[in-house]
Amino acid sequence: MIRLWFGLMATLAFTASAQDGGQLYETYCGACHAANGEGATGGQFPPLAGSEWVDGPAERAIQIVLHGLEGPVEVSGKPFNLLMPPQGAMLPDDQIAAILTYVRSSWGNSADKVTPAMVAKARAATADRSKPWTAPEILKLHPLPKPESPLRNLTSRVYHGEWKKLPDFAKLTAENVEEEHDGILSVTHADRKDHFGIVWEADFMVPKTGEYIFRFACDDGGRIILDGEVMLEVHGLGPMGGGRTQAAKLTLEKGPHPIRIEYYEFTGQEGISISWKGPDSDDWNELSDTKLKPGRKGPPSIPITPTAKRAAIYRNFIQGTTSRSIGIGFPGGVNFAYSADHMAPELAWKGDFIDGGLHWTNRGVGAQSPAGKDVVKLTSEPALPEGSRFRGYQLDAAGNPTFYNKIGELKLSDAYHASDNQISRTLSVDGNGEPVSILISESHAMGSIDGTAKVMPQPDGTTRTRLSGTMNFTVRDKLTLKVAGPSLLEKGPELYLLLAPGESATLTYTWK
Incomplete structure (x- = not known):
């Protein structure tokens, strides 16, 4: 044989x-x-x-x-x-x-x-x-060919010093300045293992207009500044990877974008890893010579965090709401998830926003739970009358969203802003038609009234309240909901806002 x-x-x-x-x-x-x-x-x-x-x-x-x-x-x-x-x-x-x-x-x-x-x-x-x-x-x-780096005109400046947090490098004098012709970030050319910092500056060449994800990890700390704004930061001292890994998603126009990476090493191990994905990429593209290694079990942790000036957005499956969910994480540590299926904010929580590791790594399946605390379930059913349609959303320069819905011939805009410990929501109706009822809470308790409220029992057993001022409610014992609007409708535990064409209302959610 x-x-x-x-x-x-x-x-x-x-x-x-x-x-x-x-x-x-x-x-x-x-x-x-x-x-x-x-x-x-x-x-x-x-x-x-x-x-x-x-x-x-x-x-x-x-x-x-x-x-x-x-x-x-x-x-x-x-x-x-x-x-x-x-x-x-x-x-x-x-x-x-x-x-x-x-x-x-x-x-x-x-x-x-x-x-x-x-x-x-x-x-x-x-x-x-x-x-x-x-x-x-x-x-x-026979090494593999290196892909062309998107970093153009890359320079590095090495500094000596002992830092446990980011110093103001603009006030320091560099010990060494180099042009990095290969376009790759590396800490190995620093002339010491401990007590140093490096600042890289370059143009990040965006190949195609679209959404980009950046992932950042380092030992010990650093930050990335893109187009003059802080995009990602790793604080303090600690190893590279795990819960210290940070990620951000943003829309970039094709062409050059100035980028600055600041890094410091105190003692022990040293390293930096920056990688990115574009609209045509399923795999991570490395900007550094160190590749971030995921943990042995499950996806790596990729916390998504807002910057000091811009909210973060997460469009994927979020546990506790529907499949078409849109998460918004505001600076200051307040967050919510909007359901495009039910046309309403269904979750609100404090603290950390969300971890993108499940869905941003190899197209993981399943729903990701909010990363923070004090999660409040606002609603779980359609908030608008039958036949209403979700018509998308827009973000302003600070990432604050406005959602748009169509109710027959009426148009509803639903805009959000935030400050420490609270989220402000403004709803307005335009067009021609009858007043529209909007579900704003499935479980509430009456609080105080600032102004006057005229209570009008309805034939069907519900109660309609005409407001002149504001009314306060408690939602699931965790949130205070302040409503400044023309009319409210109570149907048992459910609370509705009534808006006629040309009217608007402001809702403020504050954690106790």
Whole structure:
């Protein structure tokens, strides 16, 4: 049987010698890497289409075909741990050259052709090798091509000093100034291991207008300033990663954006990791030479935090509300989640906003719970009459949202601002039609009245209150709800706001 197998392989090799690279690839490589180069059995084998292992100088790919590859390896951002058997004893130089030329020019790959002479030279250079390569071994000899950094005109300034929090680098004198032509952030060129700081400045070249996610971690601390505003900060002393990792999502226009990264190291380990995703990217792109490693179990922690001047937004599945939820985290530590399905704010909470690790890492599934405390459930059903439609939202320069809904011929705008410990909500109705009822709480208790309130029992057993001033309520024993509006309607435990065209109302939610 063994002789028959080797005889069959020899016959195939002889027959294929007159074939082109595509036919040879189908014969020897297609079973594992698939005819389209994307990896057989749904990508369980490493892809060759668009692979960084295929790109660049040919020596790396030649050596892998000659001697094989075993052990852990990452290809196109995905880990594998398989054995690619060596093919050097079976395939002659011209067939290896034809196969690799085909692979390096197919499925979007555009690397140079491989010649039989190149294969012969590589074979002679490693003739004594008797086992497959490991990824670290082959990459030490033939590193992968580095993607072009989006950081242009990158400079670094190194400072000496002992800091446990960010110093004012503008008042300090740099010990060293360098141009970083590779566009990569690194702390290894600092001339010491402890008690130093680095400031990098560059233009971040946004390739396409859209939403971008930035992730930041360091040991010990630092911050990122983009377009003149603080985007992310890591405070104090501590290791890189875990709960100290910060992330932000924002919309950027195509073109250059000035970026400044400030970093300080006190004692112990040192390092900085900055990575980003764009509208066309599922994988993290690194701006630094240190790659953030996720924890062993579950997704890495990526806290999403507002800046001092701008609210943070999170559009994904949030536990406690519907699938079309929009989270807003305000500076000052107050947050809420708006349901586009029910057209209302359904959750409000204090403290930390939310952790993006579940949904911002490998498209994790499930609902993410609010990261803070004192979570209050405001409503859990449609807040507007049947037939109403959600019509989107807008953010102002500070990230404050206004949501828009259509109720027949009426238009409802629902705008939010915040200050310490409270959220202010302004609703207004425009158009022609009857007054609209808006559910604002499913569980409330009457509080004080500042002004006058005319209570009018309704035929259906409900109570309508006409306000001149403000009325205070307690919501689920955690929030005080102050309503400054024309009319309220109470239906048992439910509280509704009544607004006619041209009217507006202000609601203030304050934590006790």
